[in-house]
Amino acid sequence: MRITILNGEPDPTSAFDAYQALLADRLQALGHTVEKLDLRALEIKGCSGCFGCWVKTPGECIKRDESATICRAAISSDLLLLASPMTMGFTTALLKRAADQMIPILHPYFVVEGGEIHHRARYAHYPKLGLLVGAGLDTDAEDIEIATAMWRRMARDMKSTLAFTAVADRAAEEMANEIALAA
Amino acid sequence: MKSLLLLNGSPRGERSNSMKMLSRVAEGWVRGGGAQPELLHIVRRGQFQRAVEAFAAADVVLLGMPLYTDAMPAIVMAYIEALAPRVAAARAGECNPTLAFLVQGGFPEAAHSRPLERYLAKLAVRLGAPYAGTIVRGGGEALQAMPEQANKKLWMRLTILGEQLARDGRFGPAELKAVAGIERFSRFGVLLASLACKVPAIQFYWDGMLKKNGARGQRFAAPYGPAFEE
Numbered sequence: 453m454r455i456t457i458l459n460g461e462p463d464p465t466s467a468f469d470a471y472q473a474l475l476a477d478r479l480q481a482l483g484h485t486v487e488k489l490d491l492r493a494l495e496i497k498g499c500s501g502c503f504g505c506w507v508k509t510p511g512e513c514i515k516r517d518e519s520a521t522i523c524r525a526a527i528s529s530d531l532l533l534l535a536s537p538m539t540m541g542f543t544t545a546l547l548k549r550a551a552d553q554m555i556p557i558l559h560p561y562f563v564v565e566g567g568e569i570h571h572r573a574r575y576a577h578y579p580k581l582g583l584l585v586g587a588g589l590d591t592d593a594e595d596i597e598i599a600t601a602m603w604r605r606m607a608r609d610m611k612s613t614l615a616f617t618a619v620a621d622r623a624a625e626e627m628a629n630e631i632a633l634a635a
Numbered sequence: 636m637k638s639l640l641l642l643n644g645s646p647r648g649e650r651s652n653s654m655k656m657l658s659r660v661a662e663g664w665v666r667g668g669g670a671q672p673e674l675l676h677i678v679r680r681g682q683f684q685r686a687v688e689a690f691a692a693a694d695v696v697l698l699g700m701p702l703y704t705d706a707m708p709a710i711v712m713a714y715i716e717a718l719a720p721r722v723a724a725a726r727a728g729e730c731n732p733t734l735a736f737l738v739q740g741g742f743p744e745a746a747h748s749r750p751l752e753r754y755l756a757k758l759a760v761r762l763g764a765p766y767a768g769t770i771v772r773g774g775g776e777a778l779q780a781m782p783e784q785a786n787k788k789l790w791m792r793l794t795i796l797g798e799q800l801a802r803d804g805r806f807g808p809a810e811l812k813a814v815a816g817i818e819r820f821s822r823f824g825v826l827l828a829s830l831a832c833k834v835p836a837i838q839f840y841w842d843g844m845l846k847k848n849g850a851r852g853q854r855f856a857a858p859y860g861p862a863f864e865e
Contacts, residue, residue: 499703501647510853511853524858528859528860539716539719540716540758541754548706548712551703552703559854564825564829567820568742568819569743569832572863576861577861590722599754602754605747
């Protein structure tokens with residue numbers, strides 16, 4: 453399985469960052485291909501809602517930044533692992549900035565799916581999504597549930613499903629096994 | 636007179652659908668006896684900073700935003716992260732302002748925005764702040780395309796909500812329900828919407844812009860992998 457980790461941790465010295473490195477190693481040891489994208493190191497300008505990626509340069513953001521790296525990695529992956537510490541009850545703004553920049557992988561046309569209006573697919577294949585969070589001191593079960601609900605909707609819009617939400621509270625090896633099973 | 640910090644969280648800034656809606660709520664706020672609000676567009680760097688600094692001193696903060704990939708836009712999350720010291724302040728016994736929100740989604744149904752609404756309600760709890768409610772409204776992207784007359788009812792409802800906020804310190808549940816419009820499509824609605832999506836005219840909004848930009852021929856471009864085929 454090809455796995456892309458979108459690392460939304462702003463702090464390179466954090467334990468959660470080290471945990472992801474370990475997890476990537478364990479997943480590789482299980483035979484998966486893993487690419488970890490440290491979002492803090494990528495130049496992502498942020499979506500300004502111009503719809504240029506839909507109506508000017510279809511499929512690509514009109515801004516010259518590194519958001520194309522994320523879109524390309526997503527489309528060529530089987531699992532997109534959204535990794536972020538919980539902050540103020542949700543995943544980070546850094547991770548959200550990457551997610552906002554992913555709309556080029558959809559087509560603007562409207563379709564009805566599951567009884568709701570959504571956008572048409574642009575690609576034949578989309579990755580499954582997984583959510584890996586580092587709980588903060590004030591994170592409670594409700595926060596995880598709400599974050600899961602929002603990312604589940606995002607997955608649905610991305611023609612995919614949220615395969616799991618996992619809290620990074622167990623050994624990386626155990627987590628790697630669980631992720632391989634869930635995805 | 637109560638003070639209102641009016642925050643526009645749209646990445647489009649001044650010329651956004653969120654701003655259009657927020658200004659109607661602000662109108663109602665003033666009509667209801669509130670002081671002239673301080674308006675800040677948090678997508679502008681200087682105004683973002685001012686919005687962080689001005690937060691604690693306001694009586695009421697109304698933060699409006701479009702729904703971006705089923706949640707708040709990144710700039711709004713960055714603002715919320717910048718409020719982290721206010722969680723500690725509340726725990727130390729300081730007061731935070733009453734929080735009110737407005738979320739407008741592009742799709743017609745309000746249901747898309749409900750998980751975000753839930754998050755915002757919990758944010759108020761986290762900040763130990765009184766929660767005035769969240770205005771949720773679908774079909775926001777269509778606002779600019781519509782003639783002014785077609786939005787009259789919506790503007791009126793938003794003004795009433797602003798009045799309620801100034802007068803009662805919260806949005807009224809009945810008015811919140813009314814302003815939301817379509818919550819979910821009924822079975823019949825799903826059928827109609829499915830048919831409508833098959834009619835080329837319904838995609839005219841996008842096709843028109845694609846044509847104008849000379850990009851209609853490339854509209855199914857798939858630069859990162861095999862294209863979806865119907």
